[in-house]
Amino acid sequence: MDRSTKLHFMNRIDDKLSELPWYVTEYIDSRKRKLAHTTLLNYCHDYIIFFDWLVTEQSSAASRKDVGLNQLEILTVREVENFLSFLEYQLGNNKYTINRKLSALKSLFDYLQNKAETQDLKPYIQRNVMAKMEFNSVNETQETIANRIEGKILREDDFEHFRQFVAHDYGIQNKANARISRFHEINRERDTAIVSLILGSGLRLSEVAGINLEDLDVIKGQVRVLRKGNKEQYVYFSKQALWDLESYLKIRESRYGAEKSEHYLFMAAPIGRKGKSRRLTPRSIEKLIEKYAAAYGKPALTVHSLRHSFATRYHLENNDVPRLKNQLGHSSIQTTMIYTHLTDEEMRNAVNNMDKSKSE
Template sequence: MDKQMKLHYMNRIDEKLSDLPWFVTEFIDSRKRKLSPTTLLNYCHDYIIFFDWLVAEHFTTASRKDIGLASLETLTIRDVENFLSFLEYKLGNTKLTINRKLSALKSLFDYLQNKAETSDLKPYIQRNVMAKMELNAIKESQETMANRIEGKILREDDFESFRQFVAYDFGEMNKENKRIYNFHQFNRERDTAIISLILGSGLRLSEVAGINLEDIDLNKALVRVIRKGNKEQYVYFSKQALLDIESYLQIRESRYVPDKLESSLFIAAPIGRKGKNRRLTQRSIEKLVEKYAAAFGKPTLTVHSLRHSFATRYHLENNDVPRLRNQLGHSSIQTTMIYTHLTDEEMRKAVNNMDR
């Protein structure tokens, strides 16, 4: 993540913290050196949901910002179980999402009990109810995970069909709607390059959004990305992705008219007369993928499922798990092994075809 993107996230974090209790600000500040800005921003969102629930359920008469430490110490296990039920049944959160929110609360409460100290060297809270809470048990075999993912990815000819749809067919489909048609004509090279890059490299959403012009090596079809854990890596992308990126770069300056200091690869057009170009955010990229996926007739397609699509195709054609692991930036080879299960059906068909 470059300095501009990091500053953007830190500003958003500060906005959220301005309406959260003082001790949350202190906790977030203590984690800025160790956790990514996106993780800290997610923490802030989770805390807002939790403290708003405390207010709505009358655990306190204070506003969200003015909730005190005493309100946290009096919470019971039953109270927290009710909050987790609220997340699941009222907000529709999955067990994985609930685990993430509970982990954020556990980290906060652990800080208040075991790390933060008052002026007389006592912990902020004596009683930590979150320490008694257990995460949801979620056990999925690699085969189960593969089956869950299987219906949400692109297969074989779908790769080029989807790319062609983004580049041309979406515009033709909406020719009668001038606003949508003109917007697509303006952005189609950029959007095609984004889709093609993900399908041709398996990059994560954050990695695509964070690419700068100087990170791209067109001669070697390589892109420099910052992976999880702040690790720098150079990742190969496909020839088709290279062609689409080159097409986008040919019109980037003339069409988007970026400032001289604008280093982001993928940018949005300025809004208004005095508007400035800005880096496409992760959410903007998610939304454009969702838009094309729904129109293409595969509404379950996401940036992440495009990454899965690349990995499945790579494994089917190369059968090289260690190299795939490196390409995807997985810390554990067990994570990569899921794609061996995803391609079982293709392998079966290939063996059967030998009898023809």
Template sequence: MASESQQQHYKKLKLLLKELPWYVEEYIDHKRRKLSAASLLNYCHDYKIFFNWIVSEQLFTDEPKNIPLDLLEKLTVQQVEGFLYALEYELNNKEITVNRKLSALKSLFNYLQNIAETKDLKPYIQRNVMAKIEFNEIKESMETIANKMEGKILLGDEYERFRRFVAHDYGETIQDNKKRQNFYKLNQERDIAIISLILGSGLRLSELVNLDLDDIDFSKYSARVIRKGNKEQYVFFSKIAMDDLQEYLKIREKRYHVDKNNKALFVAAPMGPKGKSRRLTARSIEKMIEKYAKAFGKPALSVHKLRHSFATRYHSEINDVPKLRRQLGHSSIQTTMIYTHIRNDDLRSAVDKMDIPKE
């Protein structure tokens, strides 16, 4: 069963596809079983930029959704390079972002040339210009990326200090603001549970948002998540994260007036005339982290930076890249290797070394 977040993505996807050529919808249907709704939506945003560019360059004089297949077949290498140039220098996309958009286009064009067939069993396009386009070489080394990341994540004793700050010390910084004090007290257990879970597992924001009560295995200290590509996986988390989560669950139903049919793990306080609690949104979690990070004196912290913080500490304790790759859900081990280049002097107390109780 699709989560609320996935359902919202599919609604947005359906609307966006109306602005794109028919063969894009066919391609998306082909990919629907293999990719998440969020990934498909990102692909379509990339395609919209590309097809709008074709119209803006007057390569086609009608609406983008009417661009025919034969136009794609006739695009030159120089024209596609011009599009990539516009992405980087006019839209200020980073090289890695340009590569991602190019990858999306390569996948679409490959489908049109090598997978899709007409009634006569012929490919939709004979010539695939995207096959001739090379990806940008990413100039930054792993060391450079790691060094940039290092100042924006939690290292050493900051890891536990930030958790304790959210759990206790933040309240002291807002003593003069009764409204903020009340809001903090209302959500204190929930907020620390969220932060502990990210710091104790490295979950992505989307994975955290979509967690249901039934996804938590309390005996194995693990959570069932749907990773990129709609892959189901059980992700382990630390004992501290479990302790904080159980403290939140003690007050979840009564404090948030949770309907018994609401299985969302993290919920927001009731709002509106009906007064029903609802699943906490991704943006709400982002804003919550931003609030605590700023008060802590490390405003660059974000949900993703907390995930990086977990990965850095895990590597310093466990020093097992394949296991870390699986824990983070990386498709490429090269992405995981970045954490081997980050210095971390705190080798004493990490994620309980992912200690799992014996059954």
């Protein structure tokens, strides 16, 4: 992640912190060297939801920024359970999302009780209710997870069909709408390159958005990315991704008004006459994939499911879990093993085809 991108995330984090209690700012500052900026930003979003709920339910503070440490110290287990129920039934969060939000709160409360100190060397809070809270039990097997992913990925010929749809067919489908057709014509090389890169490498959303020109090695077919835990890694991408990236790079400067000082790979078009070009944000990439997926007839298709699509195809063709683990940037090989279950159906078909060939 380059300096300008880090600065962008830090500004967004600071904006969120300006609306939160002072001790949350202190906690986030203490984690800036250890956690990714995207993680810290997610923490801020989680804390805003929690403190807004606290103000609404307890009405003892005028705003989330005014919630004092004493209010955290007197929270009961029942009240926190009510908050978790609010996440599930009012906000529609699933068990995984609730666990993530609970983890963020546990980390904050642990800091306030066990790490932060007042001037007289006492902890900020004596009682930590979050330490008593248990995570949701999620007992899904790898096969269950694989089955859940199954309907949300591309298979075999779908790779090229979807790529062609982004590159050409979407514009044809919308030729009657001059605005949409023109917008597609401007961005189709860029959007095709993004889709090809994810389908040809399995990169995460944040990794794709954070790529700079100097990160690309077109000779070796590699790109340097910053993975989870701020680990730098060179990741291979496919020849089709290379060809689409080269097509995009040919028009990048002229089409998007890129200046020599702007090194980010994927750019957004300038807004207005005096608007400057800028890095395409992760949310913008999400939205463009959602747009193409809906028009293609697979609205469940997301950036993450394109990553799953790559992993499934890679395992089917190579059957090399350790290398796939490294390619995807997984910390545990157990996570990568999900894709062995996703390819069960293909294996079954392959065996059946062998039987057919013998009978013929």
